[in-house]
Every structure is written in C-alpha cells, then in structure tokens.
Amino acid sequence: MASHSLWVFGYGSLCWYPGFEYRSSRIGHIKGFSRRFWQGNTTHRGVPGKPGRVATLVEDGETFTHGVAYELVGEAALSYLNGREVTLGGYTTLFTEFYPREGAAFPALLYVATPSSQHWLGNAPLHQIADQVVSSRGASGHNVEYVLRLAEFMHEHVPECRDEHLFQLEQLVRLRVKEARLCLRTLMGERAPSPVSSSEDEEVAPAAQRTTSFQFTSAVPAKKLRCLGV
Known part of the structure; x- marks a missing residue:
C-alpha cells in the first residue's frame, strides 16, 4: 500500500531526472501550492555570484501543482535526495497529500524553498527571470x-496541467534563445529517458545515470554555447 511506503513528490528536475532508485511512480498533483521559479541555484544550474533560477512551491490556496511521486527504495535514495535538495539546493522538507490520477491520496515528502533559504531570490517579472535563465549555467x-x-x-505526460507561470516562462526563454541565436540543442545537453513508464502501475527499473546532470561535471564548455552557421 502507498501509505506504508515513503514517497517523494517531484515538481522540478525530479520529474525528468530523479537520479535515484525507485520502486514505482505516479503522476498526479498536490493542493495548496503553486510552482514558482523563485529559488536561486549556485550548484546545479548556476555558480556563486551568478545563480540560476529553479522551481520551488509557494502556498497558494486551492491551487494544484502537477508532478510525479516516486516510491523510494532503501536509505540511499533518501540520502541522495537530502544531499541534492537540502545540502546543495537549500530546500527544507515537509509532508502533504498527493493525489494520483487513480486511487486514493497518500502522504508524500516535499522539498520546498522558503525566504529563509540562503539561495532564495523571490519574485521578479517573468521577463527578468527568463533573462537570468538564459544567462546561467x-x-x-x-x-x-x-x-x-x-x-x-x-x-x-501531464497535458491537463495549467501552469501559466511555467509555460509563459518557457515561451520567453525560447524567444530569447532564438533572438540571441543560441544553439538550443547544445543548451539542452543529452536527453535523458523519461522516468515515467507508459503504465504507471508497473514496476520501474532503477534510473539510468546521466553524466550531464547532477554528477557535478559539465560536458560542454561555456564558450561552445553558440551554434555558428546554423
């Protein structure tokens, strides 16, 4: 039963790159939070003095936030997550109810940034957030x-998701990449396989290692971010 397992809710990079071993996954949502790119990052998507922008959750009435819940396997997964999200990311933990597409709700662990985080950047106009995203690695x-x-x-995977903050930011980022004539393929790195299978109820194999994310190495030098002659 889900209630007898430890589940973690992913709403940012955990959606497309969990990076840890898990038993199964469920797409669904949580209530009372909105996803916002208000957390700074100087370890994964930025550097000290030039932070990137990553997602966090802010309390917001009856709003839904869609994502993926993972059923953890063993202590190594939780240790990995605490290192990635708390130690390096500046997030804190809490529990809330997760509502899968099918079946009853169950508790899930959240990693959430707050204004007390040393990396907190807070609200800003979306066009400024987009500028920061395009200039950070x-x-x-x-x-x-x-x-x-x-x-x-x-x-x-979640076509029912109506996240205007995320989707407007996506469009602004794509526009700026195009205007600056940057190579989108290079910016995106190597594509990782989706962590969610076509059948959400079947067992999921351990996540594949991805050398360009969360391994703390960069395969592409910054000076090669432009595609010339394309």
Missing part, C-alpha cells in the same frame, strides 16, 4: 535545460 548543465525539460515533461 552550472555544473549540471544550462539553466535553459532545466526550464524547458520541465515544461516538455508537463506537455507530454
């Missing part, structure tokens, strides 16, 4: 990849 890759892969995941 870190050890795990470019900030553009983070935003666009999350948006692509929602379009493909």
